[in-house]
Amino acid sequence: MNLIKKTFQFGNQEVSLETGVIARQATGAVMASIGDTSVLVTVVGKKECDPGRPFFPLTINYQEKTYAAGKIPGGFFKREGRPTERETLICRLIDRPLRPLFPKGFMNEVQVIASVVSMDKEIDSDIVAMLGSSAALAISGIPFNGPIGAARVGYKDGEYMLNPSATDLAESDLDLVVAGTDKAVLMVESEAKELSEQIMLDAVVFGHEQMQVAVTAIKEFAAEAAKPAWDWAAPEVNEELMEKISNHAKADITAAYQIADKMERYVKIGELKDATVEAIAGEDNAGEVKDIFHKVEKNIVRHRVIAGEPRIDGRTSDMIRA
16 A cells, blocks of 8 residues: 645644554554644454454553654653553543444444654644544444544633643643534533633634634545545344333333432442343344343433433433532
8 A cells, every 4th residue: 555645724824734654453443643743543444243242342542652753762761651640631631522423323432642753842632643543434434423633722812712722731721622513513622711702612613613624634635535435324222122121111121210329320220231131132132132221221311411301310401410
């Protein structure tokens, strides 16, 4: 495979996406760079799914090595230890906008690893890693309803700044990271001085508008470099069994979610699940009944959130923990 490279202007910075040379055995691999900050993102997906798996095993790892800054650890410890708090937080920045874009029912194991290989002290690696992760998934062939874009927004002297440098960010009243698709915002994280709600909302809109150039560029990159899409179809849901389980357990599950004590609630839900399996399951579909029970449980909790009902501990949607 030959080198495929895409560059585009993102505010005052040039973004580079490369594939085809490094990590060619990965399902998808992209070297993303802004300035002297470069992040290698590899995606590996398993085409076979373990039967009966009730969750989507997506793993996101972001790792910073000291060699990225041209250093070698000295002293007693000559290798990096466990992930730092910063690495863990950036893992979450990458995870939150990506996870909802995998299709419903997709339970295959997927691993995304972002490794910082070069670091420019003026350009943070988190946005680079997010763009690289989006591009790597877009070219991998794995079922994925992306790509996403990401941007950092600063605010100084009444003006918004797109992807400010570390020097500019030190003088900014706002440090906001926003990620999303061409149609919606999926993730916002920020810290700021005392700013009005309107300034914060406009910052999100500004970031989403500006990131569209990245979304478009990744789509063009994928059109040139993408592997064939996986032959995957969402498993069919047994609607008859779903209705039967819902009629049997919905009222009891709803009542169980009025129990404030977490452990007591878990015990009650477990008892309801066992009773439902005993009442409805046959000899060969106990696993399917358990899966659908979890779907009914999830739908009940989701409906409570959408309907604006109080949380389990009694808090409304505009209240925080005491």
